Amino acid sequence: MDIGGYTGKILRVDLSKDETSIMELDRSTIEKWIGGVGFGARLLYEEVPAGIEWSDPDNRIIWTSGPLAGSGVYGAGTFNVTSKGSLTNLAGCSQANGYFGAYMKFSGFDGIVFQGRASDLVYLWIKEGKAEIRNASRLAGKDVWEMEDALREELGVKEKDVSIYGIGPAGENGVRYSAIVGDRGHLAAHNGLGAVMGSKNLKAVVACRGEKTFEVKDPARLKEKNKALFEHAKGFGPVYEWGSGGGLSALYGIGCLPVRNYTTNIFPEHEQMNGQYMRTHFEIRSKPCYMCRIAHVKEVTVTEGPYRGFVGEEPEYEQLAAWGPMIGNTDLGAVVMLSREVDRLGMDCNEASWTIGWVMECYEKNVFTKRDLDGLDMRWGNVEAVKAMLNKIAKREGVGNLFAEGVMRASRKTGGVAVDWAVYTQKGCSPRSHDHRGGRWAELLDTCVTNTSTLESTWAGIHPQLVDLPAVHDPFSHEEVSTINAKFNGIRQFDDCLGTCRFASTDPKLQLECLNAVTGWKLTLEDAFTIGRRVINQLRVFNFRHGMKKEDERPSTRYGSVPVDGPAEGKNIMEKWDWMIENYYTLMGWDPKTGKPLPKTLEELGLGELVKDV
Amino acid sequence: MNRITIEIWLWIGKELGDDFASPSEMRSIREESVAEGTTIKQLLDDLAGRYPPIARSVLDTKTKRLLPNIVVNYNDRVISPHIVHDQVLKDGDKITVLPIYVGG
Numbered sequence: 237m238d239i240g241g242y243t244g245k246i247l248r249v250d251l252s253k254d255e256t257s258i259m260e261l262d263r264s265t266i267e268k269w270i271g272g273v274g275f276g277a278r279l280l281y282e283e284v285p286a287g288i289e290w291s292d293p294d295n296r297i298i299w300t301s302g303p304l305a306g307s308g309v310y311g312a313g314t315f316n317v318t319s320k321g322s323l324t325n326l327a328g329c330s331q332a333n334g335y336f337g338a339y340m341k342f343s344g345f346d347g348i349v350f351q352g353r354a355s356d357l358v359y360l361w362i363k364e365g366k367a368e369i370r371n372a373s374r375l376a377g378k379d380v381w382e383m384e385d386a387l388r389e390e391l392g393v394k395e396k397d398v399s400i401y402g403i404g405p406a407g408e409n410g411v412r413y414s415a416i417v418g419d420r421g422h423l424a425a426h427n428g429l430g431a432v433m434g435s436k437n438l439k440a441v442v443a444c445r446g447e448k449t450f451e452v453k454d455p456a457r458l459k460e461k462n463k464a465l466f467e468h469a470k471g472f473g474p475v476y477e478w479g480s481g482g483g484l485s486a487l488y489g490i491g492c493l494p495v496r497n498y499t500t501n502i503f504p505e506h507e508q509m510n511g512q513y514m515r516t517h518f519e520i521r522s523k524p525c526y527m528c529r530i531a532h533v534k535e536v537t538v539t540e541g542p543y544r545g546f547v548g549e550e551p552e553y554e555q556l557a558a559w560g561p562m563i564g565n566t567d568l569g570a571v572v573m574l575s576r577e578v579d580r581l582g583m584d585c586n587e588a589s590w591t592i593g594w595v596m597e598c599y600e601k602n603v604f605t606k607r608d609l610d611g612l613d614m615r616w617g618n619v620e621a622v623k624a625m626l627n628k629i630a631k632r633e634g635v636g637n638l639f640a641e642g643v644m645r646a647s648r649k650t651g652g653v654a655v656d657w658a659v660y661t662q663k664g665c666s667p668r669s670h671d672h673r674g675g676r677w678a679e680l681l682d683t684c685v686t687n688t689s690t691l692e693s694t695w696a697g698i699h700p701q702l703v704d705l706p707a708v709h710d711p712f713s714h715e716e717v718s719t720i721n722a723k724f725n726g727i728r729q730f731d732d733c734l735g736t737c738r739f740a741s742t743d744p745k746l747q748l749e750c751l752n753a754v755t756g757w758k759l760t761l762e763d764a765f766t767i768g769r770r771v772i773n774q775l776r777v778f779n780f781r782h783g784m785k786k787e788d789e790r791p792s793t794r795y796g797s798v799p800v801d802g803p804a805e806g807k808n809i810m811e812k813w814d815w816m817i818e819n820y821y822t823l824m825g826w827d828p829k830t831g832k833p834l835p836k837t838l839e840e841l842g843l844g845e846l847v848k849d850v
Numbered sequence: 851m852n853r854i855t856i857e858i859w860l861w862i863g864k865e866l867g868d869d870f871a872s873p874s875e876m877r878s879i880r881e882e883s884v885a886e887g888t889t890i891k892q893l894l895d896d897l898a899g900r901y902p903p904i905a906r907s908v909l910d911t912k913t914k915r916l917l918p919n920i921v922v923n924y925n926d927r928v929i930s931p932h933i934v935h936d937q938v939l940k941d942g943d944k945i946t947v948l949p950i951y952v953g954g
Contacts, residue, residue, distance in 0.1 A: 473949075474861065485859065485876055486859055486948050486949050486950075489859055489923060489946060489948040490923075490928050490948065490950055491928060507874050507876070512874065512875045512876060675921060675928055675950050697950065701918055707918030707919075708918065709915075709916075709918060709931045709932075710930045710931055710932065711928075711950060712928070712930065713930075803927055804927075804928055805927060807928075
């Protein structure tokens, strides 16, 4: 491969036939789709026609890295997973960090396409261009930590000799929000991609470290730009010093912290639940991802409260919110315990928390009795009951079978007033663990109109000034939010093509300079936006082909409701929702009435062949 | 004169020194006396003139507007940045200055 950063090979794994083969990547495919979510979006469209459901053996699950993974760029161990996911039965794209993105390339592959269904539980092993499908029946039912331990012991390798990602009992049992978990606590969590793995009887993938299998075109320039990128990331928000939980109290201050399933926005204990408290009170040890100098990933030992002595991963912001205010818990040690539990079982903390929070509200308001809940006392803050319920869900045991369907389906099946209390999008995908009705309308809109099943345009808010677009001054302006979301859309999906972590690559311009140094290209920011928008429109055409409708791009009743108290009391995003959506569609080059990409838009993005599909 | 409580949630307590109480790493609190008719913007300008960390963290020195990542709460309610310029302060009011796009 004469382009820097690529092995030029995609591994195809046919689980039904128990065989593997190699697909050679050509230059035009690489230049058009770059990698990561780009490769995933295109392959999903080409290989999964309408009528194939998420659990069908003919569905694909596509693991792709990008040109920066393993290149020497700090924090570039990221990979992307694309499939038709189980929460939406539409496209799902999710990224995980750790080591796998780099190790997959060191094993000789830019990506892996899984198809079919194995007759028994299996795992895939890759090393130096070789691939073997191996029996994993002895791993059935094991949680993701036990799975990693068992595979390392069986292979006789040390911790960092391999990167392992796989599923826990939730994925094996088809929980709709099960995740792919690996490298001791990293997750590709959105849209039930773990359930897709489970449906294929695929327990895990093991990538061996190996040697670098690709070229970097301009190492000196990469070194210079990489250093500047690190300096930018270090100064961008409080993540370097305090982790992603460092912003929890600030989010509370603008009404963005989800409290007791959106029934209130008052949570005075926020300062004993944030990243600052964690890092000044608990014992902390660094666990950085592949070549990461930001090193925001930590392991903690709880030093106070009922869970004193408990060891787990430092919860990210989403876990802190999900297992703290969202369920009425004020003990930070319990957050560490529940974060570890949900990861261990292999589930997305966001959807798990929306489901648990809704169950608790239903219990408090007598929609569910203790008997309905298999004897569990699901009052606000009862963390041991939450732990027990998470285990029931992962096993689809008793009432856990209903809640394993996710909050949209569980609430609709329950019926009555409780339907209106559930937080979800009409597509079925989960918001992240915020109260977007506060100062994050940009993320609420993005969560509803996304084609990836999670954030598409925004990331931890929206930062248009990074690419010379005007900043959003009023986060509660329907016009500003919908306009800037549309104008900014593209650069984040381009980013997800590259194989790097967002926390380590905060400046899109410097990231692009690194890409050009690795590949030998001369891409501009405009090129990057075009490629990102191509990916978005490719996914959107896939989704319309698979049954998505404009009406699905709305929040549930509770998700779009008006906060009753707190900093954002009275703010109403739904007041001009239809206008906001049509403004957004128009600026994206989509039909304002249907949301479908216009032929002109597709043609300008080099996707003219898709016009017939819409 | 009106007594106003100003809270800064920007992790700059150490830089602001003893003029502000700092109950946590993030929060700095001070009570200010302002003349009748003073707006929120005028109070922020005054504080920025006296305290360089506030000038650096809150206001755009060129446009004199709030930095794009800054939001102001007025009596614990988020307000539009446009209102910041016009809202006249009353005795007992509370102003909170905080970052809008941080973390997670």
